[in-house]
Amino acid sequence: MLLRYLFILLIIIPIKAFALIEVDITRGNLNPLPVAVSPLSIDNESKENFKKILKQEDLGSEISIVVENNLRQSGLFNPLDKNAFLQEPDVANLKPRFEDWNLIKAQALVTGKVTFVDEKLRVEFRLWDVLAGKEMMALAFTTVPSNWRRVGHIITDKVYERLTGEKGYFDTRIIYVSEEGPKTKRIKKLAIMDQDGFNNKYLTLGNELVLTPRFSPTNQMVTYLSYFRNLPRVYLLDIETGMQEVVGDFPGMTFAPRFSPDGKKIIMSFAKDGNSDIYTMDLENRIVERITNHPSIDTSPSYSPDGKQITFNSDRSGYQQIYVMDSNGKNVKRISFGNGLYGTPVWSPRGDLIAFTKLHKGKFYIGVMRTDGTGERLLTENFYQEAPSWSPNGRVLVFYRETKTNSKGEGFSAKLWSIDLTGYNEKMVETETDASDPSWSSLLSN
Amino acid sequence: MNLSKILKNALLIILASLTLAACATKKTSTTGQIQGDVYTGTDSVEYLASGVPDRVFFATNETVLTTASRETLRKQAGWLRKNSDINVVLEGHADERGTREYNLALGERRANSAKDYLMTYGISSDRISVLSYGKERPVDSGSSPLAWSKNRRSVTVKAN
Numbered sequence: 001m002l003l004r005y006l007f008i009l010l011i012i013i014p015i016k017a018f019a020l021i022e023v024d025i026t027r028g029n030l031n032p033l034p035v036a037v038s039p040l041s042i043d044n045e046s047k048e049n050f051k052k053i054l055k056q057e058d059l060g061s062e063i064s065i066v067v068e069n070n071l072r073q074s075g076l077f078n079p080l081d082k083n084a085f086l087q088e089p090d091v092a093n094l095k096p097r098f099e100d101w102n103l104i105k106a107q108a109l110v111t112g113k114v115t116f117v118d119e120k121l122r123v124e125f126r127l128w129d130v131l132a133g134k135e136m137m138a139l140a141f142t143t144v145p146s147n148w149r150r151v152g153h154i155i156t157d158k159v160y161e162r163l164t165g166e167k168g169y170f171d172t173r174i175i176y177v178s179e180e181g182p183k184t185k186r187i188k189k190l191a192i193m194d195q196d197g198f199n200n201k202y203l204t205l206g207n208e209l210v211l212t213p214r215f216s217p218t219n220q221m222v223t224y225l226s227y228f229r230n231l232p233r234v235y236l237l238d239i240e241t242g243m244q245e246v247v248g249d250f251p252g253m254t255f256a257p258r259f260s261p262d263g264k265k266i267i268m269s270f271a272k273d274g275n276s277d278i279y280t281m282d283l284e285n286r287i288v289e290r291i292t293n294h295p296s297i298d299t300s301p302s303y304s305p306d307g308k309q310i311t312f313n314s315d316r317s318g319y320q321q322i323y324v325m326d327s328n329g330k331n332v333k334r335i336s337f338g339n340g341l342y343g344t345p346v347w348s349p350r351g352d353l354i355a356f357t358k359l360h361k362g363k364f365y366i367g368v369m370r371t372d373g374t375g376e377r378l379l380t381e382n383f384y385q386e387a388p389s390w391s392p393n394g395r396v397l398v399f400y401r402e403t404k405t406n407s408k409g410e411g412f413s414a415k416l417w418s419i420d421l422t423g424y425n426e427k428m429v430e431t432e433t434d435a436s437d438p439s440w441s442s443l444l445s446n
Numbered sequence: 447m448n449l450s451k452i453l454k455n456a457l458l459i460i461l462a463s464l465t466l467a468a469c470a471t472k473k474t475s476t477t478g479q480i481q482g483d484v485y486t487g488t489d490s491v492e493y494l495a496s497g498v499p500d501r502v503f504f505a506t507n508e509t510v511l512t513t514a515s516r517e518t519l520r521k522q523a524g525w526l527r528k529n530s531d532i533n534v535v536l537e538g539h540a541d542e543r544g545t546r547e548y549n550l551a552l553g554e555r556r557a558n559s560a561k562d563y564l565m566t567y568g569i570s571s572d573r574i575s576v577l578s579y580g581k582e583r584p585v586d587s588g589s590s591p592l593a594w595s596k597n598r599r600s601v602t603v604k605a606n
Contacts, residue, residue: 183587209582211546225550230577232550253554253578256547269551271578274509274558276551297551313548319507320548343545357545383589386545402542409587437546 032078033163036106036130037068039082040123041090046116053145060089060114063123066152067110067159069196070170074160074396075425080106093126098133106130110159121145125155127162137162149198154445169391170195173441174398175213175222175239176416178202179434183405183412190224192239195440197430203239212256212387213237215441216263222439223247223257223266234268236283248281248288256299261307267291269299278312278329291329302346302354303327304371311335311345311354311371322356324371335373344387347371349442350394353421357386357399366399368421379423392442395421398429400436484512485595490585494602498525501601502560506541506594509555511563519560522602523567533605536560538578539585541594546580553578560600575605 042050042060050059071077085092086100093111101109112125124140139158141151150171157168178191188210190203204210204226213224222237234247234257248254250270257268264283269276278291278301292298296316303310311324322336322345336342340360347354348368358365358378364385367378385401398418405412414436416429429438479487485503492500500522502515511519526532538557540549557576565571586593 184584186582209579211550211582232578252576253550255550269547271551271554274555274562276554297548297555299551300545300547313545315507315548320545343548359543384542404589405587407588407590409589409593412587 032076033107034078034080034105035071035108035110035159036080036085036101036104037064037071037082037110038085038087038092038112039064039089040112040114040125041088041093042114046114049116050114050121050145050148054148056148059121059148060112063114063148063152063155064110064112066149066196067156070153070156071159073196073427075420075427076160076164080104093124096128096130098128098130101128101130108136108159108163110155112155116145117142119145121148121151123151123155125158127159149194150444153194153196157443157445166395167393167443169393169396169440169443171444172392173215173444174389174416174429174438175203175215175441176400176431176435176438177210177213178431179414179436180206183409190222190237191431191433191435193431200432203237203242212437214258214439216259217261217442218263219441219444221259221263223259223268225255225257234266236266247283248279248286250279254279256301258302260303261305267301267303267310269301278310291327292325292332293329300344304347305349305351309347309371311347313343313345320359322354322369322373324354335369335371336376337373338376346388346390348390348394349392353394355388355390355397357388366397366419368397377423379419379421380417380426385417387437389438389440391440397421398438398440400438402436480592480595483508483591483595484514485592485598486514487596490596490599494522494604495525498522500603501599503595504556504598504600506543506598507552509552509559511559515560516563519563520567523564523569526564526569526573531606533573533575535575535577535603535605536564537583537601537603538576539583539597539599539601540581541597542581542584542589543594544581550578550580553580556598557600560602 040060040063056062068079071079084104093113107130109128109130115122120142122142127137129136153171156170160168172195175192178189179186181187187206189206190210190213193200209227211225213222226235232253234254235244236247237244247266252272254268254270257266265280267280270279276297276299278298280289296314298314300313301310310327314323320341320343321334322342323332323334325332340358342356342358344357345354353368355368363381365378366380366388369376382401383404388397388399396418401417402414414434416435416438419426483505494500498521499518502518536557538553540552561574584597586596
């Protein structure tokens with residue numbers, strides 16, 4: 001259960017460079033940028049040391065594979081086949097022969113070097129503009145060897161940021177609900193994994209039903225719903241220590257929790273006597289505030305990134321629709337007016353959009369709209385899908401999708417999927433078990 | 447009661463479910479009935495005592511009790527009056543065609559709608575607790591309107 005955050009980040013050579021290559025992130029994967037990720041060079045002694053500690057044959061190559069997979073998964077880059085590379089990793093890292101890389105149509109090149117220094121892992125990497133024949137970036141990191149995959153993710157974030165002009169989202173994790181067993185008696189556990197599906201860990205044992213985990217912006221804490229002792233309540237879990245506690249002392253079900261952007265409050269629904277309203281609890285002074293007071297169902301609250309507004313789901317019009325209000329509960333405005341029902345609004349970390357689930361004519365959609373309800377765009381349609389969660393840079397959504405069963409009630413599955421804000425690059429996120437209710441963390445580094 | 451009209455409605459819904467679920471078999475028509483989107487069959491129903499069904503069913507997105515549901519709850523109230531040492535949990539459920547969080551609220555509302563009715567028939571609120579499972583515990587794992595109708599329910603369960 002104990003997760004390691006120990007990470008020593010050392011930047012040695014920040015280089016000023018001009019954006020020569022540019023990736024247009026607004027156009028999806030129509031024209032992914034051809035990029036060569038050279039295996040990182042590694043000397044024999046370091047190789048042997050890492051082999052002993054990490055059971056990895058060639059750590060330099062393994063880290064480059066992490067980077068390559070991340071870049072491919074983003075849909076914005078097309079990592080080229082390593083078999084076509086002409087230059088050895090160590091030579092390329094010193095001074096690439098740009099003609100060679102040009103020949104295989106690489107526009108950008110990632111090279112690097114891995115060494116074992118004082119029981120630690122030291123990685124340097126360089127990003128090259130092949131056409132211009134220039135170094136765009138050079139950085140080095142030192143960390144504990146077990147963090148090697150994170151080094152790959154951080155390199156990807158740096159490359160992504162340098163080439164797109166936007167922050168990356170690769171050094172992140174996803175917390176979700178792992179599902180097993182028949183649909184009528186599903187066993188659910190909290191689980192956490194790296195954004196690329198590696199380092200999966202279960203955080204609960206499956207003895208009680210757990211739902212809707214959400215990361216704190218500070219990353220140490222998670223809030224979720226647990227049916228511990230058959231009392232559905234919002235809990236707070238420290239993923240480092242495994243300590244958990246009930247949030248507040250409510251005489252009924254609390255559910256649909258999320259953190260405020262500063263991580264200091266939890267906003268959630270409290271259901272009593274057939275009515276659900278929205279409340280907040282301050283985690284420091286434990287003061288509970290009632291935010292909505294309406295006989296309809298008010299749930300799924302989500303703060304704007306500046307904390308000044310809240311979007312939520314209510315059926316006060318007769319059916320589920322999306323509303324926005326001030327953080328004190330004043331100025332409630334309905335923003336969804338399209339055909340169908342709308343649920344699970346989540347405010348983008350960039351502030352400009354709200355992602356949602358829509359049900360219309362028996363189909364479920366994941367979509368986005370501006371915060372005043374205009375500009376609705378449906379990104380994906382399916383038999384069942386819901387619960388979008390934003391990547392920290394607001395470019396990608398992760399959600400879950402369930403399959404229709406056959407006439408005997410067989411064939412049910414639930415999986416995580418991701419899709420680009422553009423509606424392109426829809427991909428299944430591999431998980432060990434069935435999975436639902438994903439929540440994306442913010443960037444672990446910086 | 448116009449029985450032929452009820453059967454016609456049920457048949458229409460079953461036909462609709464057949465077209466929706468392309469792989470549904472003819473067996474569907476014998477496993478249960480739906481009237482106006484509310485399950486009226488006995489497939490999943492259990493009994494608290496002889497003649498006292500344990501559950502009531504709801505229409506999609508609805509929390510209103512049907513005539514049949516009110517009759518079931520009156521029987522439950524009668525049974526609870528006779529067995530004053532028994533407390534109950536009303537477990538509210540929703541079908542899988544709704545978002546998880548909204549369905550938790552909906553299940554709570556359905557169970558409370560049953561609770562309120564029991565209270566009007568003299569059962570003290572101290573004896574009734576409410577627990578919503580949302581869409582987490584379907585009784586029928588099917589993806590058809592019939593399966594969904596069985597899953598939209600409030601079940602009265604002995605607590606002691």
